[in-house]
Amino acid sequence: MKHKTFFWFFLPTALAMLLFIAFPIISVVIQSLFTPHEAVLLTVENCGPFGCTTETSIDQEATAALKLAEPLGRFAGLSIYLDRGHLAVNEVAALWSGRESLGGFFDGLKNLPFYRAMYFTLTYTFVVTPLLIVLGFAIAVGVNSLHRHLKGLVIFFSLLPMIVTPLIGSLILFWMIDSRGVLGSAIQFLADDPDLSLKASTALTWITLMVYGVWHSAPFAFVVFYAGLQTLPQDTLESAMIDGASRWQQIRYVVIPHLMPLVTFVALIQLMDNFRVFEPIVGFNAEAHATSLSWIIFNDLGGETRLLSSAAATSVLTIIGVAILLSPVLVRTWRDFNAKT
Amino acid sequence: MFLKKITTAVAISIAATAAAQAAGHSSCGIDAGRVNIVGNEFPAIQTVGAGAVACANDNVEVKTNLTADHQKINVAGMTSNPAEYTSAIVANSSIVALMNEDVIRPLDDLVAEYGQDLKKNQLITVNGKVMAVAFMANAQHLVYRADVLEEAGVEVPTTYEEMLAGAKKIRDMGILENPLGGSYKAGWNLAQEFNNMYIGHGGEFFKPGSAEVDINNEKGVATLTMLKSLSEYMSPDFLTHDSNATNAEYRAGNVAMMNMWGSRAAGLVTEEGVPQEVVDGFAIAGPMTVAGGDTPATTLWWDGWTVAKNISDEDATATFKALTKAIEPAILDDAEVATQAVWLIDGYEPTEAAKGVFAAAAANSVPYPMVPYQGLLHSALGAELSDFMQGKESAEQALADVEAAYTAAAKEQGFLN
Numbered sequence: 001m002k003h004k005t006f007f008w009f010f011l012p013t014a015l016a017m018l019l020f021i022a023f024p025i026i027s028v029v030i031q032s033l034f035t036p037h038e039a040v041l042l043t044v045e046n047c048g049p050f051g052c053t054t055e056t057s058i059d060q061e062a063t064a065a066l067k068l069a070e071p072l073g074r075f076a077g078l079s080i081y082l083d084r085g086h087l088a089v090n091e092v093a094a095l096w097s098g099r100e101s102l103g104g105f106f107d108g109l110k111n112l113p114f115y116r117a118m119y120f121t122l123t124y125t126f127v128v129t130p131l132l133i134v135l136g137f138a139i140a141v142g143v144n145s146l147h148r149h150l151k152g153l154v155i156f157f158s159l160l161p162m163i164v165t166p167l168i169g170s171l172i173l174f175w176m177i178d179s180r181g182v183l184g185s186a187i188q189f190l191a192d193d194p195d196l197s198l199k200a201s202t203a204l205t206w207i208t209l210m211v212y213g214v215w216h217s218a219p220f221a222f223v224v225f226y227a228g229l230q231t232l233p234q235d236t237l238e239s240a241m242i243d244g245a246s247r248w249q250q251i252r253y254v255v256i257p258h259l260m261p262l263v264t265f266v267a268l269i270q271l272m273d274n275f276r277v278f279e280p281i282v283g284f285n286a287e288a289h290a291t292s293l294s295w296i297i298f299n300d301l302g303g304e305t306r307l308l309s310s311a312a313a314t315s316v317l318t319i320i321g322v323a324i325l326l327s328p329v330l331v332r333t334w335r336d337f338n339a340k341t
Numbered sequence: 342m343f344l345k346k347i348t349t350a351v352a353i354s355i356a357a358t359a360a361a362q363a364a365g366h367s368s369c370g371i372d373a374g375r376v377n378i379v380g381n382e383f384p385a386i387q388t389v390g391a392g393a394v395a396c397a398n399d400n401v402e403v404k405t406n407l408t409a410d411h412q413k414i415n416v417a418g419m420t421s422n423p424a425e426y427t428s429a430i431v432a433n434s435s436i437v438a439l440m441n442e443d444v445i446r447p448l449d450d451l452v453a454e455y456g457q458d459l460k461k462n463q464l465i466t467v468n469g470k471v472m473a474v475a476f477m478a479n480a481q482h483l484v485y486r487a488d489v490l491e492e493a494g495v496e497v498p499t500t501y502e503e504m505l506a507g508a509k510k511i512r513d514m515g516i517l518e519n520p521l522g523g524s525y526k527a528g529w530n531l532a533q534e535f536n537n538m539y540i541g542h543g544g545e546f547f548k549p550g551s552a553e554v555d556i557n558n559e560k561g562v563a564t565l566t567m568l569k570s571l572s573e574y575m576s577p578d579f580l581t582h583d584s585n586a587t588n589a590e591y592r593a594g595n596v597a598m599m600n601m602w603g604s605r606a607a608g609l610v611t612e613e614g615v616p617q618e619v620v621d622g623f624a625i626a627g628p629m630t631v632a633g634g635d636t637p638a639t640t641l642w643w644d645g646w647t648v649a650k651n652i653s654d655e656d657a658t659a660t661f662k663a664l665t666k667a668i669e670p671a672i673l674d675d676a677e678v679a680t681q682a683v684w685l686i687d688g689y690e691p692t693e694a695a696k697g698v699f700a701a702a703a704a705n706s707v708p709y710p711m712v713p714y715q716g717l718l719h720s721a722l723g724a725e726l727s728d729f730m731q732g733k734e735s736a737e738q739a740l741a742d743v744e745a746a747y748t749a750a751a752k753e754q755g756f757l758n
Contacts (some may be wrong), residue, residue: 038755039441039713041552044468048433049475049685050641050708056552057467058713060443074755084749091745111734111742113724179578200577202731285581288527288727299528299724302413304438304716309753 032312136221162219170283369396374659380430385682392667475645477682482697488622522599532722541638557740603698627700721746
């Protein structure tokens with residue numbers, strides 16, 4: 001393609017990316033570097049149906065003047081990134097110097113919101129992603145070998161978990177795993193423990209969230225792999241059969257190598273998605289046991305006083321986290337690309 | 342035939358709208374303007390919202406957006422100029438966020454001109470300026486099952502210690518496995534229960550005259566210990582139970598005693614499918630005290646409406662008039678509306694369901710503090726107390742975590758250096 005043609009071809013996409021990806025990121029970075037002005041407080045008398053009380057309030061006139069002088073707020077540098085709500089450098093340093101054992105140090109880390117969220121998010125990402133790839137692959141191979149009359153119906157039902165809105169899907173499961181729900185009662189019966197509650201224990205909540213994550217995302221892997229299977233070279237497969245390869249050997253030496261680029265693709269998308277895990281935490285009311293970076297952003301913005309700078313800093317950290325997580329896959333793709341050209 | 346039905350339906354709805362508009366035009370006295378209200382969604386607020394919408398006519402547009410997520414959108418929706426929302430329905434906690442951002446206007450001129458019928462105690466004044474008009478009061482108080490307490494021979498508790506003893510007795514007798522209920526969901530609800538209990542212990546949240554938090558003390562530890570003891574008589578899922586889920590447990594007959602919002606008490610057993618013994622045993626009483634204190638372990642709340650600052654005078658007048666109309670004494674003629682809340686409206690006669698809130702006010706309960714940084718402490722409590730409630734850390738560690746989380750947030754917001 002000529003450079004000029006390419007330029008005009010790419011221009012609309014570039015503009016959209018600039019507008020909807022680059023500018024918001026710049027805006028978030030700027031917001032994370034500034035904090036609201038120091039509040040000018042004054043003591044006032046508040047009266048209402050329950051009588052009068054003397055309380056503190058914000059002096060709006062003085063604050064308005066400050067805001068007019070510096071509309072962005074106070075420049076805070078990286079201080080928001082380093083405070084207790086985020087990287088907590090001082091707290092981590094104190095934990096490290098005061099550690100009695102490495103275990104104690106990690107327990108202390110889990111008490112800090114950012115590291116607690118990372119602990120769950122990373123565990124979730126690295127457990128759910130491989131499992132959903134394996135499960136999606138198994139479903140794809142299974143469905144592919146079905147009789148053609150059955151395929152349509154089975155494909156439809158296999159896709160359902162992905163079609164259900166995540167929040168609704170997790171709410172439905174939340175009620176089903178209630179200790180008086182269908183699944184909850186069944187598990188109590190199987191475990192022979194009438195007091196067993198999936199919602200009361202951290203370990204069981206984590207397992208529930210991860211099972212949900214696999215359930216929800218496996219259809220995506222399935223669809224991609226199933227599409228890949230339709231392009232499987234029949235000649236290679238037939239020659240493998242003539243050579244006496246078993247079904248397992250066919251899958252291991254013909255199907256999997258053929259689908260490998262798709263595995264990279266699914267891994268890329270799902271690593272990114274799972275790192276941003278959010279809806280199941282809200283749907284399962286699991287914030288007492290598991291939090292994620294996205295949930296922290298939601299919580300910062302949902303309080304009575306919105307913590308915009310804090311939410312912006314967490315957003316930037318999320319972007320950095322996704323970049324780090326994807327770098328091995330991206331490097332690999334880049335190498336493959338160079339090898340081909 | 343089908344077409345005919347549709348035509349009839351359309352005709353009827355047009356006629357109804359026209360009638361409503363005509364009625365609105367004649368009684369609200371608004372000539373022009375735009376009204377858009379954002380607020381919470383419980384029944385009393387639905388009534389107020391519907392009352393304001395009835396004021397719409399050809400020249401006046403009235404819209405409402407009543408949602409449980411109102412706090413997430415009201416500041417943003419009132420910051421722009423002109424503001425999207427001309428009014429936010431708030432409580433004594435959430436008005437603080439609007440005042441902090443300076444998005445609501447003083448109402449003194451409008452009250453003087455159009456608010457003659459409002460009672461003085463409905464006017465919320467801050468530093469001498471009217472900032473909101475309250476229409477209902479709310480508080481958390483005891484809701485119990487009279488039949489279960491009688492069966493177990495337990496007196497109606499007036500203190501949390503009695504509640505604990507009663508719960509133990511009910512469990513030991515095998516009547517109910519988890520006799521207590523409570524909205525202890527990690528987050529806002531759990532933090533609110535801490536606030537109640539801490540106030541009951543006579544605690545102060547901040548060092549006098551400053552934004553410096555001061556809860557990691559004996560009273561804080563005693564508060565947490567009591568919350569933990571109570572939770573041992575609750576469903577093991579208590580950290581996922583907000584007030585809706587707690588009410589569902591009560592309706593299902595699993596709960597004998599709980600601390601519940603007055604605004605939810607009236608409708609507690611009127612829903613379909615509630616077992617007859619729960620309906621018959623439903624009873625409410627005032628809030629309880631704790632640790633021999635005099636101040637009940639609860640907080641008083643008002644709900645009221647505000648008017649946005651960044652709107653034209655015409656819109657502000659229209660908003661004020663529509664909402665004043667929506668809380669006029671005549672709405673209490675509807676018996677169902679009268680039970681929806683403890684109305685602060687002239688002519689309100691307390692119903693049976695209002696007993697708990699009145700008892701709370703009579704027992705000198707304190708209002709939820711209207712301090713600019715209280716919301717930050719509330720969020721910090723909500724995020725950091727769940728580890729303690731699960732037995733993963735000590736009370737002192739949990740309180741230290743709350744203080745540290747609050748301090749980081751307060752520094753960011755410029756309340757602390």
